[in-house]
Structures are given as structure tokens and as C-alpha cells.
Amino acid sequence: MSITTVTESATRPQPPGPLSASMTFVWRAAVKARHMPEQLGDVIMIPILFTLMFTYLFGGALAGSTVEYLRFLLPGTLVMTVVLLTVFTGVTLNTDLSSGAFDRFRSLPIWRPAPIVGLLIGDTLRYMVASALVIGLGLLIGFRPEGGVLGVVAAVGLILLFAFSLSWVWITLALILRTPAAVNIAGLLFIFPLSFVSNVFVDPETMPDWLQTFVDINPVSHLVTAVRALVHGGSPGSEVGWVLIACAALVAVFAPMSMYIYRRKV
Amino acid sequence: MDKPAVEITDMVKTFGETRALDGLDLTVDAGSVCGMLGPNGAGKTTTIRILATLLLPDRGAARVMGHDVVVDAGLVRRLVGLTGQFASVDADMTGHENLILVARLTGMKGATARKRAGDLLEVFDLMEAADRRVGTYSGGMRRRLDVAASLVAAPDVLFLDEPTTGLDPRSRSQVWEIVQGLVANGTTVLLTTQYLDEADRLADRIAVIDQGRMVAEGTSSELKASVGAATLHVSLRDVAQQPEAQRILRDALGSDAHAATDSGSFAVPVAEPEIATAAIARLFNAEISVKDFSLDRPTLDEVFFALTGRPAHTDRPDTVKESAA
Numbered sequence: 032m033s034i035t036t037v038t039e040s041a042t043r044p045q046p047p048g049p050l051s052a053s054m055t056f057v058w059r060a061a062v063k064a065r066h067m068p069e070q071l072g073d074v075i076m077i078p079i080l081f082t083l084m085f086t087y088l089f090g091g092a093l094a095g096s097t098v099e100y101l102r103f104l105l106p107g108t109l110v111m112t113v114v115l116l117t118v119f120t121g122v123t124l125n126t127d128l129s130s131g132a133f134d135r136f137r138s139l140p141i142w143r144p145a146p147i148v149g150l151l152i153g154d155t156l157r158y159m160v161a162s163a164l165v166i167g168l169g170l171l172i173g174f175r176p177e178g179g180v181l182g183v184v185a186a187v188g189l190i191l192l193f194a195f196s197l198s199w200v201w202i203t204l205a206l207i208l209r210t211p212a213a214v215n216i217a218g219l220l221f222i223f224p225l226s227f228v229s230n231v232f233v234d235p236e237t238m239p240d241w242l243q244t245f246v247d248i249n250p251v252s253h254l255v256t257a258v259r260a261l262v263h264g265g266s267p268g269s270e271v272g273w274v275l276i277a278c279a280a281l282v283a284v285f286a287p288m289s290m291y292i293y294r295r296k297v
Numbered sequence: 298m299d300k301p302a303v304e305i306t307d308m309v310k311t312f313g314e315t316r317a318l319d320g321l322d323l324t325v326d327a328g329s330v331c332g333m334l335g336p337n338g339a340g341k342t343t344t345i346r347i348l349a350t351l352l353l354p355d356r357g358a359a360r361v362m363g364h365d366v367v368v369d370a371g372l373v374r375r376l377v378g379l380t381g382q383f384a385s386v387d388a389d390m391t392g393h394e395n396l397i398l399v400a401r402l403t404g405m406k407g408a409t410a411r412k413r414a415g416d417l418l419e420v421f422d423l424m425e426a427a428d429r430r431v432g433t434y435s436g437g438m439r440r441r442l443d444v445a446a447s448l449v450a451a452p453d454v455l456f457l458d459e460p461t462t463g464l465d466p467r468s469r470s471q472v473w474e475i476v477q478g479l480v481a482n483g484t485t486v487l488l489t490t491q492y493l494d495e496a497d498r499l500a501d502r503i504a505v506i507d508q509g510r511m512v513a514e515g516t517s518s519e520l521k522a523s524v525g526a527a528t529l530h531v532s533l534r535d536v537a538q539q540p541e542a543q544r545i546l547r548d549a550l551g552s553d554a555h556a557a558t559d560s561g562s563f564a565v566p567v568a569e570p571e572i573a574t575a576a577i578a579r580l581f582n583a584e585i586s587v588k589d590f591s592l593d594r595p596t597l598d599e600v601f602f603a604l605t606g607r608p609a610h611t612d613r614p615d616t617v618k619e620s621a622a
Contacts, residue, residue, distance in 0.1 A: 043450055044404035046375060055401045063389045066430055131383035135446065138349045139402045140374040295353070 049142035056149020057156075073119055074157045078112050078164035086172065089232060098173040105169045106186065106258040107231035112165055113158045113194050114226050114251060118218035120154045121201025125211045144290055151198055158194050162187045178264035186261040189274060193254050196278035199285035206292040230255050250277035300363050302327040302454050302485035303348060308357035310343050310509075317343040318354070319509035325487055325502075327362075327453075330480050332500030333489040334597070336607070340509040341489035342382060345458045348487070349379040362453055378447035382458040386442050388432035392423050395431060396446055403450040417445040421475070437468025444475055455479060457488040461495060473499060493597030503597075507605045521595050524603040525552075525566040528595045529573050534586040536561040542585045549576035564599060567592065 047055065064070050085108050086097055124147065127133055136146045166174075166183060176183050201218055208214050228245055229252040235243050246252050250273070257270035303325035310318040318340045325331040333341045346352040348359055350370040359366045361373045379385075386395045396414035405413055418427045421441045426434060431442065440460065447455060457476070461469040476486055476499050490496050496503045497517050505513040505520070513520055529550070533539055539561055543554050546565050550572060554563040567573050573592050580587055595603070 043375065044406075044409075047402060047404045051404075052402060055398065058401075059387075059390070059398055062394050063387070066391075067389050130387070131381055131385040132387055133385075134346075134349075134351060134381045134383070135379065135385035135399065136402070137351055138374060138377065138379040139399070140371060140404075141402050 046140035047142075049145060049148075052141040052145035053149040053152060056146050057153045060150065060153035071157070071160075074116060074161045075164065077116060078161045079168060081108050081112050082165050082168045082172075085232070101169060101172065101174045102263070103259070104232070105165070105174045106262050107229075107255050108169075109162060109165045109186075110190055110251065110255050110258055111226045111231050112161055113190050114197065115222055116158060116161055117154070117194050117198045118201055118215065118222055120150065120198045121205040121214045121218055122211045123154075124150055124202055125205040125208065125214045128205065129210070143294065147202055147289070147293065151195055151202075154198065155191055155195060158191055159187070162190065176262045176264075178262050182261045182264050186258040189257060189261065189271065190254065192278055193250070193274060196281040199282055199289055203285045203289040203292065206289055225249065225251055250274065253277065300327070301325060302329075302362055303331070303487055304360045305344070305348075306358050308344070308347065308359060309355045310340075310347065310352065311355055316509050318347075318357075321357070321506070321510055323504055323511060323514075325454075325485060327485050328480070328483050329501040330476065330486040330488065330499055332496035332503045333487065333506050334491075334493065334496045334503055334601070335489075335506035336491060338508075339506040341506055342458055343509075344506075345379070345381075345456045345487070345489060349377055349456055350374055351379075375450070376453045378450065378452035378455045380440075380443045380447045380455070380457045380460060382462065384439050384443055386431050386439060386446060389430065391428050391430055392418060392434070392438075392442050393427040395442060396449060399446045399449045413449060417448065421445045422471075435468075437464050437471065440464060440468065440472060441475070444472065448479075452484065454485045454487065457486065459489055459491065461490070461492065469495075493601065497597055505601060505604055507607075512604045513600070517597070520597070520600045524595045524600050525568055526594075527567045527570050527573070527592050528599055529565045529567050529576065530562070530589075530591045530593060531565070531577075531580070531587060532562040532589040534561075534588045538585045539563070541583065542580055545579050545583055545585070546576055549579050561588075566595065566599070566603065 082105070085104060086101055089100065089104070127146075127150075133146065137143075166176075166187075178186075200221075201214065204217055205214050208217060228242065229249050230246060231251070235246040235252075238246065253270050253273040254277075257267040257274055259265075260267035260270065301324045303323065305321055305323040308318045308321040309316070317338075321340065321344060323331075323333075323344070333344065335341050343352065347354050348361060348366060350366050350373055353367060362376050364372045364376070366373050386392075387398070390398070393411075393414055396417055397410050400410035400413045415427075418424050421444070423438060423442060423445070426438060431439060434442065444457070444460065447457075460476070461472050464472065473495070476488065479486060486499075488495075488499065500517070502514065502516055503520055504511050513523065515523070529546070531542065531546070533542055536559060539559060543563065543565075547553055550565055550567055552566045552568070554565045567576075570592060577587065577590055601607075
């Protein structure tokens, strides 16, 4: 076979549709994870670490017994784990952008957002792995969700939706900042107050007023309250609505902003 | 030769204070190889990135196979292939997987994509490394894979941005063979290079770019002819005699030695070859000991110097390096 045959033989197919192109990027992420399993280290280690650490570190002190505390804490640990993992979406994208791979993608006849949407779909699968680990490990050490399978599935679904929406913030950062390390630092600086200054660990009643005000408007608090209710079979009331509003707002602002930057990126 | 494959008119692109392109005009005939020659920062990469729809021009228009790169960007992407200056293959995937990825993104399905990837690996002599991660490849293998990836959709126009920069001589000649093979098949190639011998060897026409403008365009012989009929190369036995020798030749030939260093060897443009003999005789009469001399057609290095007043290989530190990101 010679170079002449390959350049002649190719029939030029119709470009792929948006879904097909996006799913090809999900395939790419899966292939990369297979070759570099250490890339899954975060979705395996962080859930295990957080679940065990928070349960045994705070459990006895805050609620008297770990089993009792798990009932309150595990939904929060679940939210915090996934919310923290979303930062890595930005880090991955930034690494990709600085590698030159995106030059090729952007010169191909594909739906423009496909590489980013594919990345988000792939990361949603990673978040599902992390969620399963937190819940599985929780069940082993005494967590009993009163809402049953349905309640847990609904809670995880809500968390994944929030994670997807929040990821657009990191994607925007990844497109603006120069290095993966910078994205990581900016992301963590933002994510720590967002996740800790909430009702994940303790009842906000014990906090000073000004802090309570932040906790009350923090979407992570609403998410945690909704997840606690769903997991334990209670009624989340308006909390789900607040979460959905926060998701819509995040996507409405950051998705168009990131796509605008992506299209014009040098 | 119907419509040109690439047509750029009055293209301007600025990055902050830097004018990367400053009214560039360039036409590439379908089925030909055009070599864009210029030093770092001349605007070569910016031109390629605009043509491959990665950058928007500030002013001016560019058409690829008759389609505007801004208005019909989607259509242009179906017709072009790009091998950028920085490896755009994924080090965490195998060679085969990298090509399957591109094949699927051009719209090929499962088995077709795998077959296409396999065919290209065979042609580019990468079969043995097909299932190894690209991270383990040598620079030459990576570049070949990169070129293969840009040929997956059999593009009408292929852009190669400094395709042999940083390659060893063997890999370099492999890339050259690939380009020559493509051209034999009717693909239009626009390549950028800082290597004058590369442009000389591969390109049908050479566009000399400097500071975002085209300073000369033509075949290699035309460019050489435009500089003067010939170049007199002189090599002295005694380096200390160089200033005296250059002065004498300036008087005799009416032109200055260019890009001269104090090595005892230098070159002087010669308008009429007949007077070169007399010039050498004058060196002899002045008791300057000439080790060696020759009368040659000018090299592209000399062409570049004559056109821009600067040697071609100098990096200009005052210019922001193009591309990145």
C-alpha cells in the first residue's frame, strides 16, 4: 500500500452529528482511563477517604455515635465528594487544551461543543462511580437510607445534575487560565468555602449570623438538605426547586460564556 | 488548474501590540506545494491557523477551495487537514486509537474507522507500534502519526506547520517523501518552514514571509535569479586579511558581502559573472591568499538576506512568539 492509495481510497463521509461526535469524546476518555488507570485514582480514593475520615473523625464527637452521625453526615459526604471532583473536569480540559490535541479537534468538521460535552458526559460517569463508592462503603459501616433505592437514585440524580451545571464554571476557568495547576488552585479556593461553609458537617444554628446568611444562600446547602430528605424518604419540599434554579443559573451563565471563549480562543 | 486552492487577500491579524500579519497576500494553485519561508515570528503559523479556521482574521479574506474560512468555516473544515507545530496526537492513547478517534470524528463508523486507521498506519510505517502508547514513540514516529491523522479524511488541502522542525535527518527525509507522495496524488500542500533547503526541495513555489507580509514569491530559481546571477564564495587562508579582501571585492563587484562573519569565509553577490574573474585577480595582486573560491547560484539563505536585509535564521527577541495555547 502506498500513500497514493490511502489518499485516493478514502471516501469522505458525512460529518458526525452532535451526539455521535460527543460520544466519540466519551470513548476517548474511556480509552485514556484504560491506559492510565491512575487517572481514576481521584474517583476511587476521594470517596473512600472522605467517607471514612469524616465519619470516624467527627462522628463520635458530634453525634455521640458514628451510626447515628452517618444518617446525618453521609448525604453531605456524598455531595461534597462529587462537588470536589468537578474541579478535575477543568483540570483535565486545561491539560488537553495545552497539549495541542484541541487544535486538531477544532479543525475537524464536528459540532463545536462536542469535545466539552463529551468530557462532561464522561465525567458524569466518573461521578457515578464515586457516588456508588460512597454509598456502598456507607452501607458497609452502618448507613441505612430510609428512602430506599428510589430515594437514593433520585438523590444521586440531583447531585449529578448539580455537578454537571457546576462543571461549566471550571470549564470557563480552564479556558481562561494558562496552566492545569492554576485551574486546580482556583477551583479548590472556590470549592472549599462552597462545600465547607454549608450544612454538610454541622447544623448552621451554631454559626454566627453572617455565616448563617452565607450558608442559607449557598446552593450546596440546599442540595444537601434535598439529598438528605430524598435519601431518607422525607419530602424535600422547595429545596429541589432551589437546586434546579441554581443549576439553571449556572448553565445559563457559564455555558454560553465558555463556548464564546472557546470559539475565540487563540 | 481551475480556481486556486488557497487565496489570501490583505490579511491582517494582531495580538496585542504585535502585528503578526500585516496585509498578507498569498495564492496557492490547486495541486501544488507552496512553501512559506520565514524566520520565527514572520506570521507563518498565524496564517496556517487562520486557514485551518482556528483563528479569525482581523481584516482581509481567505478562501480555501473557493470557500471563505470565516463564513463557510464548517465546509472548509471538511476539505482541509492540519498538522500543527505542536504534536496534536494523544500521548495516552495508542497510535491506532489516535487515528480511530480522528476517523470517527470525520464521520466514519466502527469497522470503517478501524480499517482506515490500519491502512494509514501501514502506509506510514507504524504497524509495529500500532498498539503502543504514543508516549513511547520517538519524535519522528509522532510526527508521522500526526501527518497520518491529518490525512484521515483525504483532504484536498493539507497544512503542515514546520513539519520537520526538531526531527533527525532520517525522519526528516521520511516526512519529505510523504509530502512528495501526496503531491503526486493531487493534494495541495501549504507548508511553513525555516529551512531553506526544505522549501527548495519540496515547494513548487516559495513565498518569502517577513514581519507579516510577503516580501517575495516565485519558484526557487526565480527567487534566486531575482537576487543576482551568482554568488562568489571566497575562503581565505589568513583570517586577518578578511576586511581588506571584502573592501577589494566591494570595489570590484559593487556589492557588499552579506552575512559575513570573521571566519575567513564570506559570500558576495555578483551581478555579472564575467567580472568575478577580474575580482579574484585583484585579490591575488593585493597578495591576499585565497584558499578556495567558487561562483555559485545564490542559496535561499542568500536570497532571504538580499530580500530582508537579515539572515534567515535569526530569532527576533522583540517579537512575541506566535501561536501557543
